[in-house]
Amino acid sequence: MSVDITGRHIEITEPLRKFATDRLERLRGVIDEVLEAHFILTVEKHQRHIAEINIRTRRDFYHAEEVSTDLYTSIAAVLDKVEKQILKHKERYVTRKRHNNHSGEVISTTSVIEVEEALGERLPRIIRTHEVAAKPMSVDDAAIQIGASVGDFLVFRNADTERLNVVYKRKDGNIGWIEPEA
16 A cells, blocks of 8 residues: 655645554555555645545545644544545445345246146236225215215225225125224
8 A cells, every 4th residue: 555645835744644644544444455545735824724635445436625723633534534435335335235136046937827827727917997086084974975886895084093994895784994003
């Protein structure tokens, strides 16, 4: 790993160089394949100390910049910022790798027609006929409406709970009511 430190309007002293390289060594636990790191340290008027870092690895490139009133604080903050970038990128990479569905298993796909031929009977299909508007009403009003209609069920929005409910005609002549659990 090569570490370059460039100073703009500042002389790079040995303690400054040692601080930057020691703090950079802490990143070895997070990422070990750093090929090169380039610090750019700048001092401007009115106590503005700017630290920039460019880190190049085998696969990626990271850049961060931080401004403060002390150069050592800027270096520490810029390395913390680039560490967060590396950890975020690493987490995305691991998450993407975990969600990959290629587990090496061979999945055989069969069509509905092949299954029907094997069973010797037709499977039921889902056919969408029309949309139902769930009107707000009470359970009693829905029971009256299903009793007077030709249909076997009615979907409605319960006026008391604001949730979807279903009333239906039972085979014994009574009216059934389905209310979802909370």
